[in-house]
Amino acid sequence: xxxxxxxxxxxxxxxxxxxxxxxxxxxxxxxxxxxxxxxxxxxxxxxxxxxxxxxxxxxxxxxxxxxxxxxxxxxxxxxxxxxxxxxxxxxxxxxxxxxxxxxxxxxxxxxxxxxxxxxxxxxxxxxxxxxxxxxxxxxxxxxxxxxxxxxxxxxxxxxxxxxxxxxxxxxxxxxxxxxxxxxxxxxxxxxxxxxxxxxxxxxxxxxxxxxxxxxxxxxxxxxxxxxxxxxxxxxxxxxxxxxxxxxxxxxxxxxxxxxxxxxxxxxxxxxxxxxxxxxxxxxxxxxxxxxxxxxxx
Numbered sequence: 001x002x003x004x005x006x007x008x009x010x011x012x013x014x015x016x017x018x019x020x021x022x023x024x025x026x027x028x029x030x031x032x033x034x035x036x037x038x039x040x041x042x043x044x045x046x047x048x049x050x051x052x053x054x055x056x057x058x059x060x061x062x063x064x065x066x067x068x069x070x071x072x073x074x075x076x077x078x079x080x081x082x083x084x085x086x087x088x089x090x091x092x093x094x095x096x097x098x099x100x101x102x103x104x105x106x107x108x109x110x111x112x113x114x115x116x117x118x119x120x121x122x123x124x125x126x127x128x129x130x131x132x133x134x135x136x137x138x139x140x141x142x143x144x145x146x147x148x149x150x151x152x153x154x155x156x157x158x159x160x161x162x163x164x165x166x167x168x169x170x171x172x173x174x175x176x177x178x179x180x181x182x183x184x185x186x187x188x189x190x191x192x193x194x195x196x197x198x199x200x201x202x203x204x205x206x207x208x209x210x211x212x213x214x215x216x217x218x219x220x221x222x223x224x225x226x227x228x229x230x231x232x233x234x235x236x237x238x239x240x241x242x243x244x245x246x247x248x249x250x251x252x253x254x255x256x257x258x259x260x261x262x263x264x265x266x267x268x269x270x271x272x273x274x275x276x277x278x279x280x281x282x283x284x285x286x287x288x289x290x291x292x293x294x295x296x297x
Contacts, residue, residue: 030158030224031129034074035118038067038085038093038136039105044279048294055278056137057092060289066278067136068096073143074134077150080126083136084118106247112258113250116232117242123225130158131228133221133255139287141274149271153222156190156267163231163260164222165193167215167268168275173205176279178217178256180268193266196256215268218275221255235262 041054049055056067075081082101083093090104103121105114115133122131132150140146149166157164167180178199183192196217200208208214223231233240236258242250260266276283281291 031080031126032078032154033122033126033129033131034078034081035115035122035131035133036067036070036074036081036083036136037111037114037133038083039089039108039114040135040137041108045281045284048281048291053092054089054137057089057096060284060294061139065096066139067093069140070134070136070138071097071100073140073146074132074150077147077154078132082118082122084114106244108252109247109250110252110254112236112239112253112255113242113247115255116239117244117247119225119228120242123229126225128224128226130154130222130224133223135219135277137278138218139274139276139278141287143273145273146271146275149269149273150222152189153269156187156269157222157224157227160186160265160267161227162223162265162267163227163263164190164267164269165260166218166220166222166271167191167193168218169270169272170209170214170216173202173209174216175199175202175205177277179205179208180215180217182213182215182268186267189269191268191270193268196261215270216275217256218271218277219256221260231263231265232259235259 038056040056041051045055049058057065059065061069071081080101082103083097084103084105085093086108087104090102093102094100103118105117119131122129132154153164153166156162165180167182176199179197180193181195181197183194185191239250239253239258276287278284278287284291
């Protein structure tokens with residue numbers, strides 16, 4: 001039986017099963033689905049945000065919330081959009097988005113159990129679709145370029161047995177983000193991911209910038225439902241067995257730790273579209289939000 005170490009070595013070497021092109025292996029394109037993660041408590045922007053009204057729901061971007069902007073951005077690329085959120089925020093999601101597929105998390109257990117439960121339920125409803133998993137609370141300036149990158153990720157995930165992520169072009173030695181260590185090019189515009197790296201020291205972040213083969217980890221993923229189901233079962237069988245009935249017994253763990261760091265076939269599409277996780281007042285100001293006015297109103 002293949003060990004996690006064997007699988008990791010295979011990833012570093014750029015190995016792994018590859019399918020033909022989507023045109024070769026299928027008569028029609030698989031259905032594309034977006035899963036937007038909107039269950040976070042958003043503690044970093046207090047007092048602008050609160051437990052009752054976390055960052056993704058704040059209507060501070062020309063009268064729109066980050067959730068609304070994310071929904072509008074991704075619906076151009078997909079057939080259906082699903083929202084993963086807590087029971088606490090389900091009504092708020094419905095108020096901001098209208099009629100939408102809302103999948104509620106029975107309790108907070110970080111995003112690995114939530115993503116896995118949602119992917120299982122989407123596959124049960126839709127079949128072997130291609131799913132893009134995206135945070136609800138990120139800012140993207142160039143939405144047209146984002147759409148092109150997301151479409152490329154969909155194309156590669158459909159045609160290959162890979163988990164795909166979008167690696168953001170690092171523009172500064174930022175120590176607040178995780179990084180992707182990128183390896184060989186698998187095909188034009190698609191690069192093998194060698195490692196997922198935690199938030200680095202300033203010195204290491206500067207080294208990453210000098211070397212050039214690193215990107216920020218934005219937590220955006222694309223995969224076929226069947227590929228995800230197989231990989232999570234191998235990497236984290238306890239998480240793979242999640243149901244609504246046993247959800248509260250699940251470990252609290254991120255999808256990076258539970259799956260992405262262990263999976264042997266991970267590919268990245270580079271993205272340069274003015275991305276920010278707007279996790280601080282300074283970051284809000286950089287994307288044009290008048291923080292002082294918001295705090296004083």
